[in-house]
Amino acid sequence: MPATTTPTPSHRDGLQFSCGPGWDFDFGKRFACPTIFVVTTDLERAEQNVETRSESLKKPLGLSDLVLTQILFVVGSSWVGAAAKLGQAHLFFWLLAIVLFYIPQAAVVIYLSNRMPLEGGIYQWAKLGFNEFAGFITAWNLWLLSITVIALGGMFVTTNISYALGAAWMPNNKWCVSLISSALVVGLGWTCLRGLSLGKWLHNIGAFAMFLVYGALILLPLLGLVRGDIKNYQPLPIALPTVSIFYCLNVFTKLGIGALAGFEYVAILAGETRSPARDIGRSVLIASPIIALMFILGTSSVLAYVGNNPIDLIGPVPQTLRLGLHSFPSAAAIASVGILLMTLRTVASTSVHVTGSSRLPMVAGWDRLLPAWFSRLHPRYKTPINSIIFVGTLTLVIAIASQIGAGIQEAFQLIDNAANVFYGIVYFTMFALPLFGALGVRTKSIWLRIAAICGAAVAILAIFYTVYPIIDVPSPLIFGAKVAAVTIIANAIGAAIYVVGKRRQGV
Numbered sequence: 149m150p151a152t153t154t155p156t157p158s159h160r161d162g163l164q165f166s167c168g169p170g171w172d173f174d175f176g177k178r179f180a181c182p183t184i185f186v187v188t189t190d191l192e193r194a195e196q197n198v199e200t201r202s203e204s205l206k207k208p209l210g211l212s213d214l215v216l217t218q219i220l221f222v223v224g225s226s227w228v229g230a231a232a233k234l235g236q237a238h239l240f241f242w243l244l245a246i247v248l249f250y251i252p253q254a255a256v257v258i259y260l261s262n263r264m265p266l267e268g269g270i271y272q273w274a275k276l277g278f279n280e281f282a283g284f285i286t287a288w289n290l291w292l293l294s295i296t297v298i299a300l301g302g303m304f305v306t307t308n309i310s311y312a313l314g315a316a317w318m319p320n321n322k323w324c325v326s327l328i329s330s331a332l333v334v335g336l337g338w339t340c341l342r343g344l345s346l347g348k349w350l351h352n353i354g355a356f357a358m359f360l361v362y363g364a365l366i367l368l369p370l371l372g373l374v375r376g377d378i379k380n381y382q383p384l385p386i387a388l389p390t391v392s393i394f395y396c397l398n399v400f401t402k403l404g405i406g407a408l409a410g411f412e413y414v415a416i417l418a419g420e421t422r423s424p425a426r427d428i429g430r431s432v433l434i435a436s437p438i439i440a441l442m443f444i445l446g447t448s449s450v451l452a453y454v455g456n457n458p459i460d461l462i463g464p465v466p467q468t469l470r471l472g473l474h475s476f477p478s479a480a481a482i483a484s485v486g487i488l489l490m491t492l493r494t495v496a497s498t499s500v501h502v503t504g505s506s507r508l509p510m511v512a513g514w515d516r517l518l519p520a521w522f523s524r525l526h527p528r529y530k531t532p533i534n535s536i537i538f539v540g541t542l543t544l545v546i547a548i549a550s551q552i553g554a555g556i557q558e559a560f561q562l563i564d565n566a567a568n569v570f571y572g573i574v575y576f577t578m579f580a581l582p583l584f585g586a587l588g589v590r591t592k593s594i595w596l597r598i599a600a601i602c603g604a605a606v607a608i609l610a611i612f613y614t615v616y617p618i619i620d621v622p623s624p625l626i627f628g629a630k631v632a633a634v635t636i637i638a639n640a641i642g643a644a645i646y647v648v649g650k651r652r653q654g655v
Contacts, residue, residue: 191588194276195266201514202267202419206530208345209421214431216355217348217414221500222439223358225490227407228365228446229464232454234399236387238447241399246440249404249606252599253575254436256582257411258429259596263589265428267419268511270412274577275515277585281646284517286577287508288642289570290413294505295539296567298336299546301498302329308491311463312484322551329547332495336502337540343529344420347503354496357489364486365465366445368472369452377475383448401610405571407443411436412578416504465490506535517649565614566634572611573639579604 231238266272270290275283303319306328310318318324339347372378389396411432418424450464453471460467466487473479510532513523526533579600582591591597615628615635 191276191586195264195272198266198268198272198419198511198514201511204525204530205267205419206343206345207420207422208343208348209417209427211423211427211430211434213344213348213352214414214421214427215434216352217500218411218431218435219439219442220351220355220358220493220497221413222408222410222435223362223442224407224497225361225463225465225493226461227403228443228450229459229461229467231403231407231443231447232450232459232464233461234389235451236382236385237389238451239385239444240387240389241396241403242440242444242447244400245403245408245606248400248602250408250436250440252579252603252606253409253411254432255596255599256579256603257415258432259591260578260581260589261415261418261428261432262425265415265418265421265424267417268507269415269418270574270578271416271508271511273581273589277581277589278577280515280517280650281643282577284512284646284649285639285642286574287512288645289573289639291505291508292563292638292642293567293570293574294501295543295546296564297501298333298498298505298539298543299329299550300564301494301501302326302332302547304494305332305491307462308487308494311466312487312491326548326551330544332498333540333544333547336495336499337536339499340502340506340536340540341526341529341531341533343526343531344417344503345529347499350496350499354493354499357492357496361465361486361489361493362442362446365449365468366442368468369449372452372472375475377472378452381448381452383445385448385451397609398613401606401613404606405568405575405610408439409571409575412574413500413504416507463487463490502536502539506532506539509535509538512649515649516653517646519652562630562634563638566631566638568614569611569631569635570638572607572614575607576604576611579607 231242234241260273261269264273264276268287271283271287273283274286303325306325307319309328310316339350369378369381369383373381414431415424415428418428421427446465449472450459450468453468454464466483469486470479470483473482476482509518509522511523512518513520513532513535522535522538523532524534525531581589582593582596582600583604584590591600615631616624
């Protein structure tokens with residue numbers, strides 16, 4: 149054991165300190181002197197305050213749970229269908245999105261989660277790296293995205309069940325959708341209330357269900373070659389796009405922020421993770437290559453069987469399974485099982501959104517930007533019970549209301565379109581932190597700065613292509629104006645809530 153000494157700065161520029169022989173450590177890393185801890189900056193004081201608040205939370209998440217949750221949350225089924233519409237050039241687009249967005253995203257999340265492994269994730273990163281307003285408005289945009297996803301969850305589950313049962317009437321029946329939406333929100337709310345000691349098992353099972361489906365999807369062309377069902381299969385096709393550069397950029401941004409995004413979300417649960425500074429970054433490193441291969445090889449499988457035929461963008465995976473197994477007597481049953489497994493994945497992924505969206509109001513309540521009511525913990529499960537009830541009630545009202553009339557449906561569709569803008573704002577803020585954040589957050593690494601610049605540029609492009617679509621709409625100008633208006637109004641509401649919160653702080 150080294151002798152006890154007073155920590156003294158050794159390299160001011162690198163913010164490096166020494167606690168005695170053998171105990172040098174960098175300020176940007178989450179290591180501590182074994183004999184004494186001294187708060188040296190306002191940033192560290194703020195971090196210590198959050199860590200103190202987090203001590204009352206249970207910490208059931210380990211590395212394996214984080215890896216499975218990353219895979220569950222990022223990998224969806226519809227994107228392999230959307231990418232397959234690009235034909236043999238899909239690999240080009242996937243690799244472009246991976247190099248310019250996916251890898252930068254992973255690098256920045258690893259850096260920030262190591263530097264600030266705090267409950268609330270990106271809320272805390274933006275708050276400590278910039279200011280409270282930046283933290284609140286960034287979390288507000290991420291929260292709006294999650295609320296939209298949760299409200300849509302019932303429709304997705306209903307559609308999947310209708311595919312599995314062959315009941316095409318279900319998605320068009322408002323009572324059926326409302327009933328399934330209610331059951332989903334209540335069930336996930338109860339699971340979230342019980343905490344991640346239970347919730348992590350739903351997430352893990354959902355991830356394994358995803359592995360089973362994608363495993364079958366990826367192996368299907370190999371089986372087809374052996375049986376002679378298909379004559380040619382290229383898992384990694386090399387082809388350049390033949391469409392316009394404008395279209396290329398649009399698809400590229402969609403595969404980036406649409407398909408490959410999500411690593412930052414798990415960091416919201418840092419205060420409920422046993423070793424967040426170590427394990428969140430490791431989970432990204434382990435999950436990222438697996439996710440990339442699942443998307444690329446899954447797209448190749450869809451393309452091998454569907455080819456130039458119309459692709460079911462809602463259910464490309466069950467469509468491919470049906471085509472690949474059509475010669476088997478139990479093809480329909482196998483496809484139905486695959487659909488039900490994907491439904492389980494949808495439920496589990498929605499659970500992650502419910503969990504994260506209930507933690508963001510909790511941490512804002514810690515800072516008194518929202519009423520302390522949102523931060524009240526269940527006496528047994530140590531989960532933010534009031535925040536969970538609020539999120540569940542709000543999403544249930546939105547889900548049911550969206551089934552009532554055309555006007556409400558149109559409004560909800562506009563919010564859903566604006567969700568991509570919300571996510572673009574979140575990512576632009578995150579990528580700006582290593583470039584322009586406070587001294588303890590900003591990086592001197594040239595490679596990380598280049599990565600952050602690439603990621604920020606993709607986020608800006610994604611916002612632009614959401615506001616200015618290339619899909620067929622009656623009037624692109626009116627469409628863009630509506631999406632922009634929804635985004636501005638939504639963020640104005642968030643800013644107003646923040647102003648009220650600041651007044652509450654001063655009372």
